[in-house]
Amino acid sequence: MTDVQTGLIKPGYDPRLANEDLAPLKNQTWSSYNIFAFWMSDVHSVGGYVTAGSLFALGLASWQVLLALLAGIVIVQIFCNLVAKPSQVTGVPYPVINRAIFGVLGANIPAIVRGAIAIAWYGVQTYLASQSLLIIFLKFWPSTASLNETTFLGLSPLGYICYAILWVAQAAVFWKGMEAIRRFIDWAGPAVYVVMVVLAVYLVSEAGWENISLDLSAGESLGFAESIPVMLGAIALVVSYFSGPMLNFGDFSRYGRSFEAVKRGNLLGLPVNFLFFSILTVITASATVPVFGELITDPIHTVERIDTPFAILLGGLTFVIATIGINIVANFISPAFDFSNVSPQRISWRTGGMIAAVGSVLLTPWNWYGNPDAIHYTLGVLGALIGPLFGILIAGYYVISRQFVDVDAMFTMSPSGRYWFSKGYNPNAVYAMLASGIPAILSVIVPKLVGSGLWIADYSWFIGCGLGFVAFIVFERRNPRILVDAG
Numbered sequence: 001m002t003d004v005q006t007g008l009i010k011p012g013y014d015p016r017l018a019n020e021d022l023a024p025l026k027n028q029t030w031s032s033y034n035i036f037a038f039w040m041s042d043v044h045s046v047g048g049y050v051t052a053g054s055l056f057a058l059g060l061a062s063w064q065v066l067l068a069l070l071a072g073i074v075i076v077q078i079f080c081n082l083v084a085k086p087s088q089v090t091g092v093p094y095p096v097i098n099r100a101i102f103g104v105l106g107a108n109i110p111a112i113v114r115g116a117i118a119i120a121w122y123g124v125q126t127y128l129a130s131q132s133l134l135i136i137f138l139k140f141w142p143s144t145a146s147l148n149e150t151t152f153l154g155l156s157p158l159g160y161i162c163y164a165i166l167w168v169a170q171a172a173v174f175w176k177g178m179e180a181i182r183r184f185i186d187w188a189g190p191a192v193y194v195v196m197v198v199l200a201v202y203l204v205s206e207a208g209w210e211n212i213s214l215d216l217s218a219g220e221s222l223g224f225a226e227s228i229p230v231m232l233g234a235i236a237l238v239v240s241y242f243s244g245p246m247l248n249f250g251d252f253s254r255y256g257r258s259f260e261a262v263k264r265g266n267l268l269g270l271p272v273n274f275l276f277f278s279i280l281t282v283i284t285a286s287a288t289v290p291v292f293g294e295l296i297t298d299p300i301h302t303v304e305r306i307d308t309p310f311a312i313l314l315g316g317l318t319f320v321i322a323t324i325g326i327n328i329v330a331n332f333i334s335p336a337f338d339f340s341n342v343s344p345q346r347i348s349w350r351t352g353g354m355i356a357a358v359g360s361v362l363l364t365p366w367n368w369y370g371n372p373d374a375i376h377y378t379l380g381v382l383g384a385l386i387g388p389l390f391g392i393l394i395a396g397y398y399v400i401s402r403q404f405v406d407v408d409a410m411f412t413m414s415p416s417g418r419y420w421f422s423k424g425y426n427p428n429a430v431y432a433m434l435a436s437g438i439p440a441i442l443s444v445i446v447p448k449l450v451g452s453g454l455w456i457a458d459y460s461w462f463i464g465c466g467l468g469f470v471a472f473i474v475f476e477r478r479n480p481r482i483l484v485d486a487g
Contacts, residue, residue, distance in 0.1 A: 013411040021349035024091035030255040035265020040189025041325030068231045069278040072238025077270040080249050084262045086397045087250025090407050094248040095341035099410040101396035105424030108342050110389045115338035119356045122331035123365030129323030130162035132316040135304050139312050154367040174332045188325040195318040203287035211290040233458035240383035240461045245330040247386050384444050387464025388436035395472040400482050428475035435471040440464030
């Protein structure tokens with residue numbers, strides 16, 4: 001490892017809680033651009049494009065989709081700044097900062113939950129990227145079509161080959177360490193922008209600007225009053241989509257040279273970057289109607305329909321690169337830290353990441369991620385699990401601890417340690433998680449089971465976050481466990 005990503009292990013740190021990946025960083029060097037590039041890699045993915053495109057199926061006009069996307073991303077920016085500060089100030093990743101709230105052992109609860117969710121998303125993003133690669137194979141090596149005719153466990157042999165290629169490529173970048181990942185995302189995000197702009201310009205020129213209608217509503221057109229709850233649901237969907245990387249953003253903000261640099265990077269990478277990305281998405285999708293005779297909201301299918309070898313190669317490889325970027329930053333690094341936190345001496349950062357990579361294959365993500373309804377339902381369940389963890393962390397750091405963290409105490413197993421609480425667990429955090437997590441999950445599952453309106457499921461992240469925030473404060477006020485003095 002390079003010095004940048006090496007933590008400082010002090011003599012008193014317990015080896016059961018510390019390794020060089022989890023300890024406070026010796027150097028924090030990431031600039032605003034590095035954070036900006038991180039968000040570019042996170043936003044510019046096939047999954048992000050498809051999620052944005054799926055909003056048209058709700059019956060919203062294009063300007064309403066844009067407004068919902070922008071409002072949602074501003075909320076994400078605010079929450080990212082909140083979760084960034086404790087890790088940037090202390091120089092430790094997300095699972096470690098949770099020790100100050102859940103206890104030095106209790107922190108494994110949010111770590112395992114977040115790590116498990118990342119495994120699911122890792123598989124989804126790898127599958128989406130493999131579809132770009134599959135198109136390239138079929139175009140340039142037509143004989144491989146025979147490998148795409150039969151399926152085993154829901155995927156063709158060619159599909160498995162493409163998935164395996166992407167799986168190995170991502171693992172190779174990850175294995176080189178955080179500095180290699182930083183260099184990769186520094187150019188991957190901008191490279192995707194260039195291709196997306198070229199794609200949009202090409203389609204607009206083919207269609208003629210006068211033939212492009214920005215009203216892409218696929219469902220029944222909604223009136224103003226009817227559109228309000230739908231737009232609010234779309235805003236909630238955006239927050240849910242980014243809820244994973246938002247929760248463990250501390251894994252990256254810890255590298256920021258200052259909290260101000262992180263905030264500037266978030267401003268550029270979220271509202272500014274996402275607005276431009278959303279406009280490109282809407283224009284590109286709009287142009288597919290006059291060019292191809294139908295609305296196409298999947299960029300892979302758009303590139304495929306152009307039917308020009310160079311376009312297919314360039315577009316396909318670009319979306320492969322984009323998805324590798326988001327997969328590494330959102331779904332590889334998080335479980336790497338999360339699983340390492342469970343047993344620092346047995347599971348290194350690299351080993352933790354590989355556990356996630358192997359687990360993603362076992363979940364066969366291609367079998368459950370395929371249509372707008374599944375996307376919305378999946379995001380609702382994920383948001384329900386992540387929301388409570390976010391609310392508890394924010395309440396613990398800003399309200400109960402008053403932004404004070406005893407860094408060294410997060411690395412001791414001594415019963416007299418500040419964060420030992422009760423046998424290494426803070427009962428208040430565990431109770432708050434149950435009190436908020438169960439209602440949040442039910443808000444997604446119950447409407448689906450009874451077949452009623454699903455509107456409450458759209459807000460599962462907010463329900464979980466709000467309940468977790470309030471519950472933890474109530475439990476700590478009734479039976480204080482976290483010392484609020486700064487001594």
